[in-house]
Amino acid sequence: MSHVARKLLTIVTESALEKILPEDFKKLGARGFTITEARGQGSRGMRSGTWDENGNIRIEILCDSVTADAIAHHLQTRYYDDYAMVVFISDVMVLRPDKF
Amino acid sequence: MTSLDPVLLFFILGLTAGLMRADVRLPSAIYELISMLLLLTIGLKGGVELARQPVGSLAFQALAVIAMGAVLPLLAFPVLRHVGRLKRADAASVAAHYGSVSVATYAVATAYFMTREIPFEAHMPFLLAVLEIPAIVVGILLAKGLNRDIRIGQVAHEVFLGKGIVLLIGGLLIGWIAGYEGLASIKPLFFDLFKGVLALFLLEMGLITASQFSSLRQYGPFLLVFGIVMPLVSSVIGMLIGFNLGLSLGGTAMLAILAASASYIAVPAAMRISVPEANPTLSLAASLGVTFPFNVLVGIPLYHTMTEQLFAIARS
Numbered sequence: 048m049s050h051v052a053r054k055l056l057t058i059v060t061e062s063a064l065e066k067i068l069p070e071d072f073k074k075l076g077a078r079g080f081t082i083t084e085a086r087g088q089g090s091r092g093m094r095s096g097t098w099d100e101n102g103n104i105r106i107e108i109l110c111d112s113v114t115a116d117a118i119a120h121h122l123q124t125r126y127y128d129d130y131a132m133v134v135f136i137s138d139v140m141v142l143r144p145d146k147f
Numbered sequence: 148m149t150s151l152d153p154v155l156l157f158f159i160l161g162l163t164a165g166l167m168r169a170d171v172r173l174p175s176a177i178y179e180l181i182s183m184l185l186l187l188t189i190g191l192k193g194g195v196e197l198a199r200q201p202v203g204s205l206a207f208q209a210l211a212v213i214a215m216g217a218v219l220p221l222l223a224f225p226v227l228r229h230v231g232r233l234k235r236a237d238a239a240s241v242a243a244h245y246g247s248v249s250v251a252t253y254a255v256a257t258a259y260f261m262t263r264e265i266p267f268e269a270h271m272p273f274l275l276a277v278l279e280i281p282a283i284v285v286g287i288l289l290a291k292g293l294n295r296d297i298r299i300g301q302v303a304h305e306v307f308l309g310k311g312i313v314l315l316i317g318g319l320l321i322g323w324i325a326g327y328e329g330l331a332s333i334k335p336l337f338f339d340l341f342k343g344v345l346a347l348f349l350l351e352m353g354l355i356t357a358s359q360f361s362s363l364r365q366y367g368p369f370l371l372v373f374g375i376v377m378p379l380v381s382s383v384i385g386m387l388i389g390f391n392l393g394l395s396l397g398g399t400a401m402l403a404i405l406a407a408s409a410s411y412i413a414v415p416a417a418m419r420i421s422v423p424e425a426n427p428t429l430s431l432a433a434s435l436g437v438t439f440p441f442n443v444l445v446g447i448p449l450y451h452t453m454t455e456q457l458f459a460i461a462r463s
Contacts, residue, residue: 063416128424
C-alpha cells in the first residue's frame with residue numbers, strides 16, 4: 048500500500064470561532080476537517096473549557112502543502128491579533144491521497 | 148441570618164470552593180442541561196400568563212424596555228472611556244454587557260420573590276428576552292460606528308438564535324399555547340424542580356465567578372467600583388420606568404433588578420464575533436466577578452427595599 052505525503056494543519060482556538068472558520072477553510076480549498084473540544088493554558092491565560100465563553104477547540108485539517116500554507120497565512124492575518132489562536136503544521140502520510 | 152435563601156448558600160459554596168481551588172466542577176454537559184432547564188422554565192412560566200395580557204400594553208412595555216436597554220450602555224460608555232480610560236472597543240463591549248440582562252440574576256430574583264410570596268407581572272420573562280438585544284446593537288455601534296466590516300449575518304444569528312433567546316421565547320410560546328392545565332404533565336420537571344436546578348446552577352456560577360477574581364485583580368479598582376455603582380444607577384432607572392409603566396411593586400422591583408443585571412452569555416458571544424478586538428476577560432471580570440455576586444447577594448434585597456420606599460412615598 049502506498050503512502051503519500053500530506054500536511055496536517057492543527058489549530059487551537061476559541062470555540063467562538065467554531066461556526067465562522069469552516070467557511071474560510073472551504074473557500075481556501077480544504078476538503079474536510081475535524082473539531083474536538085480542548086482545554087489548556089497559554090499566553091492568553093487559562094482556557095479551562097468549563098463553560099461556553101471559556102471554550103476551546105482543536106481543529107485538524109489534512110490537506111496538501113499549498114492549501115495548508117494558504118489557510119495558515121489567512122488565519123494569521125485575519126485572527127491572530129484578536130483571538131487566542133495557535134496554528135502549526137506537521138508532515139503526515141496518508142493512505143488515500145485523493146481524499147485530502 | 149434570617150432568610151438567606153438556600154440557593155444562595157449553594158452560590159457561596161461554589162465561590163468558596165472555587166477560591167480554594169477545590170476539586171469541584173460541574174461536567175459541562177450538565178451545566179448546559181441545567182441552564183437550558185432554567186431558560187425553558189422561566190419561559191414557560193411567563194408564557195402561561197402571557198395569553199391573559201392585552202397586546203397593546205405589552206407592546207408599549209416592550210418599547211419602554213428596549214429604550215432602556217439602549218440608554219444604559221450609552222450612559223456607561225463615557226464613564227468607561229473617560230474615567231476608566233478603557234480603549235474604545237473595550238468600553239463599548241463592557242457597556243453592552245451592562246445594558247443587557249442576566250437570566251441567572253432573574254432566576255435568583257424569582258426565587259427571592261417566590262419565597263416571600265411577592266407577586267410580580269408574570270410576563271416578565273418576555274421583557275427579559277426583549278431586554279437582551281438592544282444593548283448588543285448599541286455596543287456594536289459604539290465600537291465600530293456604521294462599519295461595513297462587521298459580519299452582520301453572523302452577529303444576527305448569534306443574537307437572535309443564541310441559546311438564551313431561542314429557549315426563552317420557545318418556552319414562552321409553549322406555555323402560551325399549552326396553558327397551565329396543558330403543562331401539568333411536565334410540571335414536575337420544570338416547575339417543581341426549579342429551585343433544586345437553580346441551586347446546582349448557582350453552585351457552578353460560584354465556581355465561574357471565583358475564576359474571574361484573578362483577572363479582576365489585574366484590572367484594578369476601577370472595574371470593581373464600576374461593577375457596583377453601575378447596577379445601582381441602572382436599578383434606579385429600571386425602577387422609575389417600571390413605576391411609570393404602572394407595574395406592581397414586585398414587577399417594578401423586578402425591572403430594577405433586570406436593569407441592574409449584566410449579561411454574561413448572550414453579549415460576550417455576540418461581542419466576541421462583532422468586536423473581536425475588545426478584551427473578553429475585562430467584561431466578564433466586571434459582569435461575573437463583581438456585578439453578578441453583588442446583585443444576588445446584596446442587590447436584589449436592596450432594589451426590593453428601594454422599590455417599597457418608592458411605593459410608600461407615592462402612596463402618601
